[in-house]
Amino acid sequence: MKYLLLLGLLGLVFSPVKADEKKDPPKKAMTFEVPYRLTDTKHIHVRVKINGKGPFNFIIDTGAPALIMTEAIAKKVGGKTEDGWTTFDKLDIEGGLSIDKPRGVAVDMFQLKGMNSMGLAGVELHGVIGYNVLARYKIEYDFTETKLKWTPVDFKAPDPKRIVDKNGGQGGLEMIGTLTQVLSMLGGLKPNFTVHPRGFLGAELELKEKELVIKNVLAGSPAEEAGLKVGDRIEMAKGKSLSSSEDLLEAVKKLPEGTSLKLTVKRGQESKDITVELGKGL
């Protein structure tokens, strides 16, 4: 199982396309900062819009010959398919980079199918960005930073040559997508890609050694409604005292909207329990 999954996780794909001679002109040299995230599977995930629709989740993949997206997405955005290539009007990559008339391949990659069926990446993946787009940029990757740097280069990338059978086969690996899908169904694994906003207290805080001091209570916020006051020192959250104010903040940082949060605060010499219903805001 592990190894089957491993096979499916690798982004390496054969060229499912036929070569043709069209070239895209290079863009003027300036650097774009492209936000990325690492998925749970350690893939480099960027967001794109195709023909203004999206955002879709793509992987940066030098192991893929082209921009590849699921057939459903190619159809949804209105790509025009001819001779194996699907052409779009515009590809926007998050961070301000825009590519006119990009060409890609609409095919359901078994690797993505497998990962999505189990929710392994932690995000639903819609495609990969491969050689035919990547080759037009010098790209800087640094996982201690939150953005990639893309600088257009003057390179007429020859079209990728296909090297396998007509179906774009990968020596029997195609079954992995379906297999993981079946296995995840049997195992009761359901991917959950929803992201919820965290709940809002509405208080500006100051980090002291062992307590969080309330510096400002926003008017009309849950903090005000619950009766928190400037100068209150939060000593405990959820009935727990923690070793540092950073820990305390960390403990309450990821509670969803609507959570009832019990805080123990010190006001002067008095200790008080205050329950706040976390609201909407950031």
Added chain:
Amino acid sequence: MKKLLASLLLIPLGFNFVRADEKPLEKPKTQTVKFELVPSGHFIVSVKLNGNGPYNLIFDTGAPTTLITPRIAKDAKVAGDAKDKPLIPLFGMMGQVKVKEFTVGDVNAKDVPAMIMDHPTVKAFSQEYEKKYGSIEGIVGFPFFAQFKMTVDYSAKEMTFTPNGYKAADVMQDLMQTMMSSMGSKPQPRIAAPAGLWGLELTKPSDDEADGVNVKTVFAGTAAAAAGLKAGDRVLTIDGRWTDSVPDAYTATSYVTPGKSVHVVVKRGGKEVKLTVTPKIGL
């Protein structure tokens, strides 16, 4: 069946990497590696394992693991250390090793985890390119390149690598834990938490598919108010990140630590306005 699957899933999967805060002690030096761009659009680098080789490997930013064939694992004498061997050796799988000195061009990384196997895709590549470049013996993936600030330039056919202090820890468990914890139970949604206090409430009707989110409220005396954000503004991007849904906006602000100034682009009266927001510490 469920039990069977659960036991199968207990086998660790993949590798995990933890970001290290410490910077390398010496001033990191940048090294260049030339690569061979092949007609299928992939590129090949020259790799040494503990000084043995060189071998041709495909360089793949889409690979979360590094792969080496059983042939070079034996040749470089790393196969003996293999752990976690599979019960059924599909594709010649011999388990996982940590390669002490994994060298791409002249760039050396230490203790790089690698799987030993005959990957059918690698094999097909090898058959295609053997005559011209020699056999292809694996894939260089994330465990190697994550340790560097890396640039890839197809026009110059070269990469550069500068150590960046990002440590590839051999924890191996996150993914399995995620999978195990989601077995049979309803998986928990992720929570997107802003890193600072902005003083904003955002909304978006479910039938609204246009770019951006609406500002419903700007709280007085906050970073958002100081930056000039107004109720009715349509927030398009925060620090270059699209904010096409409320959770998206929360995710974008999760990267903005208190005290850091970032651009926020809003649509106001048909025009795009760029504002600068510096969030504070708060919740």
